[in-house]
Amino acid sequence: MLPGAQPDRAATAMNSRLLILCPGQGGQHAAMYDLARSDPHGAALLSQLAPLLPGLSDPAAMYSNHNAQPAIVASSLAMWEALRRDCPQPALVAGYSIGELTAYSVAGAFTPERTVALAVQRAALMDACVAADSPHAMLAISGRLTASLRPRLAAHGFHIAIETGEDSCIAGGPAAHAASLAIPGARIARLPVAVASHTPYLLAAVEPFASMLAQEAFGTLRAPVLGGIDAAPVRDKATAIDHLSRQLAETILWADCMDACAERGITAALELGPGSALSKMLLTHHPGIACRSVADFRSLDGIRSWLAHF
Numbered sequence: 001m002l003p004g005a006q007p008d009r010a011a012t013a014m015n016s017r018l019l020i021l022c023p024g025q026g027g028q029h030a031a032m033y034d035l036a037r038s039d040p041h042g043a044a045l046l047s048q049l050a051p052l053l054p055g056l057s058d059p060a061a062m063y064s065n066h067n068a069q070p071a072i073v074a075s076s077l078a079m080w081e082a083l084r085r086d087c088p089q090p091a092l093v094a095g096y097s098i099g100e101l102t103a104y105s106v107a108g109a110f111t112p113e114r115t116v117a118l119a120v121q122r123a124a125l126m127d128a129c130v131a132a133d134s135p136h137a138m139l140a141i142s143g144r145l146t147a148s149l150r151p152r153l154a155a156h157g158f159h160i161a162i163e164t165g166e167d168s169c170i171a172g173g174p175a176a177h178a179a180s181l182a183i184p185g186a187r188i189a190r191l192p193v194a195v196a197s198h199t200p201y202l203l204a205a206v207e208p209f210a211s212m213l214a215q216e217a218f219g220t221l222r223a224p225v226l227g228g229i230d231a232a233p234v235r236d237k238a239t240a241i242d243h244l245s246r247q248l249a250e251t252i253l254w255a256d257c258m259d260a261c262a263e264r265g266i267t268a269a270l271e272l273g274p275g276s277a278l279s280k281m282l283l284t285h286h287p288g289i290a291c292r293s294v295a296d297f298r299s300l301d302g303i304r305s306w307l308a309h310f
Contacts, residue, residue, distance in 0.1 A: 017091045017092075017264070017265045017266045017267045017268070018087070018088050018089075018090045018091055018092075018266070018267075018268050018269070018270065018307075018310050019090065019091065019092045019093070019094060019261050019266045019268070019269040019270070019289075020080070020087075020090045020092075020093045020094075020103070020106055020223075020269075020270055020272065021094055021095070021096075021099070021269055021270065021271040021272065021278040021279060021282070021293075022076050022093070022094070022095035022096070022099035022100070022102035022103045022106060022271075022272055023072065023076065023095075023096055023099050023271060023272070023273065023274065023275050023277065023278055024072070024095070024096040024097030024098050024099045025063070025068045025069070025072060025097065025098065025193055026191065026192075026193075026275060026277060027072075027273065027274040027275015027276070027277060027295070028056075028062050028063070028068055028071055028072055028075070028274050028275070029056075029062075029274060030056045030059070030062070032056070032071070032075045032273065032274040033046055033056075033074070033075055033078060035079065035082075035273075035294060035297075035299075035300060036075065036078035036079045036081070036082045037078070038082075038299075038300060039081075039082035039083075039300055041081045041082055041085070042078045042079065042081050042082030044081075045077065045078050045081045045112055046074065046078045048112075048113065049074045049077075049078070049112065049113065049116050052070055052074070052113070052116045052117060052120060053070060053071060053074055053116070054066075054067035054070065054071055056071065063192040063193070064194070065123045065126055065127050065193070065194065065195050066120070066123040066124060066127055068098075068123075069098045069119040069120070069122060069123040070116045070119040070120050070123070072098055072099070072102075072119075072274065073098060073101060073102045073105075073115055073116050073119040074112075074116050075272075075273060075274050076099065076102045076106075076272040076273065076274075077102060077105055077106070077112045077115060077116070077272075078112075079272045079273055079294050080105075080106050080272055081112070082300055083270075083294075083300065083303060083304070083307070086304045086307060086308075087270075087307055088307065088310050089222070089223070090106070090107075090222075090223045091223060091264070091265075091266065092223055092224055092225075092226060092233070092261060092264060092266060093106050093107045093223050093224070093225050093226070094225065094226035094228075094257055094261065095225070095226075095228070096162075096228070096252070096254060096277075096278055097162070097197060097198070097228075097247075097252065098119060098122070099278075100225070100227075100228050100243070100244060100247060101115060101118060101119060101122065101244060102115065102272075103225045103226075104221075104225055104240060104244070106272075107221045107222055107223050107224070107225050108219045108220060108221055108222045108223075109218050109219050109221055109225075109237070109240060110216060110217075110218070110219070114216060114217075118212065118213070118216070121209070121212055122205075122209055122248075125204075125205035125208050125209055125248075126195050126197065126202055126205050126248065127195065128204070128205070129195070129201060129202050129203075129204050129205050130194065130195055130196075130201075134174060134175075134176070135174075135175040135176075135194055136172060136173065136174065136175055136194055136195050136196035136201060137172070137173060137174070137175040137178040137190060137191075137193075137194070137196070138161065138170055138171070138172050138190070138191040138193040138194075138195075138196065138197070139158070139170065139171045139172075139173075139178060139181070139188050139189065139190055139191065140168075140169075140170055140188070140189045140190075140191055141168065141169055141170070141171055141183065141186050141187070141188050142165075142167060142168040142169075142186065142187050143167060143168075143185055143186045143187045144167060144183060144185055144186040145166060145167055146160065146163055146165070146166060146167060146168070146169045149169065149171070149183065149186075152181075152183050153171050153173070153181070156173060156174075156177040156180065156181045157173045157174045157177050158171045158172065158173030158174075158177070158181065158199075159171065159172060159173060159196070159199040159200060159201075159251070160199075160251050161196065161197055161198035161199050161251060161252065162198060162251065162252040162254050163251060163252070163253050163254060163255050163256070164254050164255055164281065165255050165281075165285070166255070170191070170198075171199075172195075172196030172197060172198065172199040172201065173196055173199070173201070174196075175194070178190060197248065198247060198248065198249065198250060198251055198252050199249065199251075200249055201249075202248045202249040203249045205248045205249070206245045206246060206248050206249050207245070209244070209245045209248060210241055210242070210244075210245035213240070213241040213244055213245060214241055218237040218240070221234075221235055221236075225240065226257050226260060226261070227239070227243040227247075228243070228247050228252040228253065228254065228257060229243055229246055229247050229250045229251070229252060229253065230243075230253065230256075231253050231256035231257045231259070231260040232260070233260075233264075254281075255285070258281065258282050258285045258286060259285070259286075261282065261286070261289070262285075262286045262288075262289065266289055267289060267290065267310070268289065268290040268291070268309075268310045269282055269289055269290070269291045269292075270292055270293070270294070270303070270306075270307065271291075271292070271293035271294065271295075272293075272294055273293055273294040273295045274295065275293065275295060276293030276295045276296060278293070279291040279292055279293040279296075280293075290310075292306060
């Protein structure tokens with residue numbers, strides 16, 4: 001290319017191996033719709049979704065399951081609506097926890113409105129699995145090999161919910177046992193999530209959610225979606241329903257998902273936000289992949305400028 005020449009956008013898009021990442025709970029905040037709202041398309045979608053969305057003024061309520069899930073899905077989808085016209089065709093879409101539902105909307109399976117409505121229903125089914133007198137807790141554990149943790153966790157009624165690395169994971173179990181769970185050499189931090197997602201405690205939600213999904217119209221996927229429970233690409237409705245329902249009560253193999261992205265030749269990844277946990281995690285595991293989150297930028301033009309390189 002001659003000095004000063006601009007790259008051919010069509011050619012770079014054809015060669016790009018872009019991954020779109022859709023986050024789960026943890027990064028939500030009161031201003032998480034603002035950047036998407038600065039674009040007319042993103043603003044119009046948020047206005048359309050408003051009747052389904054909770055208020056964001058109360059920080060405590062923002063982390064409750066029934067508020068967090070639809071809010072996070074709406075934030076990610078509004079950002080996608082703002083950017084998709086300037087974005088190369090993704091080679092793959094992946095989502096973490098509730099983000100896996102978002103991923104199917106990004107890929108074209110569900111409309112944004114139906115996706116947020118499904119997030120509301122998903123949260124209700126999950127909340128119904130928690131007895132009022134037996135609350136759940138989620139813990140981030142690091143510093144010990146994940147494979148060695150299972151017997152110690154099981155002794156306290158905990159299960160590994162998400163494998164994030166060889167020596168890091170998220171575990172879920174009874175809140176009453178969380179304080180007494182001590183593992184030599186491990187760092188344990190309690191997360192602001194009160195449902196033991198992706199553990200057997202959520203088994204009662206699996207079949208009802210599968211039935212709900214089966215009744216939904218399912219569009220043609222424009223890109224495969226990476227299944228969280230097996231790190232395999234999903235391309236059809238039956239498998240999508242199976243994965244989205246089973247992941248409520250089964251371990252998410254996120255470390256395997258990150259490896260699968262690298263194995264499929266992904267060269268760049270954009271996390272739709274809120275937060276930047278997924279892009280940072282992927283960059284740590286696979287530094288050869290150019291990883292950014294929308295949360296890293298001050299403007300949509302900045303994101304578009306970055307995307308123009310792929």
